[in-house]
Amino acid sequence: MRHARFLRDVEKSLREFDRTRGVFPSPYPTPKQRATCIFCGGSPVNREHMWPQWAHGYIPKGKRKWRALHLREGIDRTDFIITNHGGDPHDFQVRCVDERCNNGWMRDLENRVKPILRPLITGKETRLVEADQEAVAAWIALKAMVQEYAPHSAVISHHKQRKRLFEKQQISRKSWRVWIGRYAGNRPDELWITTPALLLPDRIVRRKKSRAATYYNSQAATYVLGELLIHLLRSPDTLGVRLFQFHPAVRWKLRPIWPPTGLSIVWPTAGLSAAEGLFVARAFRNEVQRTAKAVMT
Numbered sequence: 001m002r003h004a005r006f007l008r009d010v011e012k013s014l015r016e017f018d019r020t021r022g023v024f025p026s027p028y029p030t031p032k033q034r035a036t037c038i039f040c041g042g043s044p045v046n047r048e049h050m051w052p053q054w055a056h057g058y059i060p061k062g063k064r065k066w067r068a069l070h071l072r073e074g075i076d077r078t079d080f081i082i083t084n085h086g087g088d089p090h091d092f093q094v095r096c097v098d099e100r101c102n103n104g105w106m107r108d109l110e111n112r113v114k115p116i117l118r119p120l121i122t123g124k125e126t127r128l129v130e131a132d133q134e135a136v137a138a139w140i141a142l143k144a145m146v147q148e149y150a151p152h153s154a155v156i157s158h159h160k161q162r163k164r165l166f167e168k169q170q171i172s173r174k175s176w177r178v179w180i181g182r183y184a185g186n187r188p189d190e191l192w193i194t195t196p197a198l199l200l201p202d203r204i205v206r207r208k209k210s211r212a213a214t215y216y217n218s219q220a221a222t223y224v225l226g227e228l229l230i231h232l233l234r235s236p237d238t239l240g241v242r243l244f245q246f247h248p249a250v251r252w253k254l255r256p257i258w259p260p261t262g263l264s265i266v267w268p269t270a271g272l273s274a275a276e277g278l279f280v281a282r283a284f285r286n287e288v289q290r291t292a293k294a295v296m297t
């Protein structure tokens, strides 16, 4: 029964998104200055700290500068932009939400995940039930959407996704996947990696005259907070999202938290080394590159 439904879903996704993707080298579309809140449309918008005070102790901090690595994937090349943020990721601010959201549902969500995240971040024993996993997934989606509006970032989310998060504190089960893992490496600052991409159905790729991407619709992102590694994947290519698999070498160390599995997670899990963490962060990029090459040849 379940199997039949899965097949029906797959067929439906195939019709909607005929299986092939294109990824394009691109100029760097910089998000426009927002006059209205990205979630509710309200104004004025304020500068907000991306990471709340309580999380600061777990975010890479030091005298050296914090570097964010932005990867732009092309068919025949990879572009890197490394942005130097003045000294400290703690001060990373984005101007894109209004007071009502910030002090309302965003604060509520923050307060809800704080006690769930703390043992994950510090490697203490805990158990995450489905509702906890859902809250963490919504929280990281919120961070990822806010980050889209930071300098050198790319807007990826459709406004309907932001509206859904605002109204229900939930993300789509089909176009988002989120995993957590325990990071046992020693280079957490290497892992603040976001990989935006443009994935398009084959019929559109064939019509497209230029390979330049003027927007993005997909992303893989990895964040490390203390001992917690969070990885997210999102794309309108729902079949691609559904079928994406990590290599078995790291898969068993990761726990999917979105879409819901119905399973509790017992923590701590087996730790990911620094190399395995990087492998996880790059897995989606590698798969997209493989697919893109296959399409082109």
Ligand SMILES: [Zn+2]
Pocket: 037, 038, 039, 040, 041, 042, 097, 098, 099, 100, 101, 102
């Ligand atoms: Zn708002």
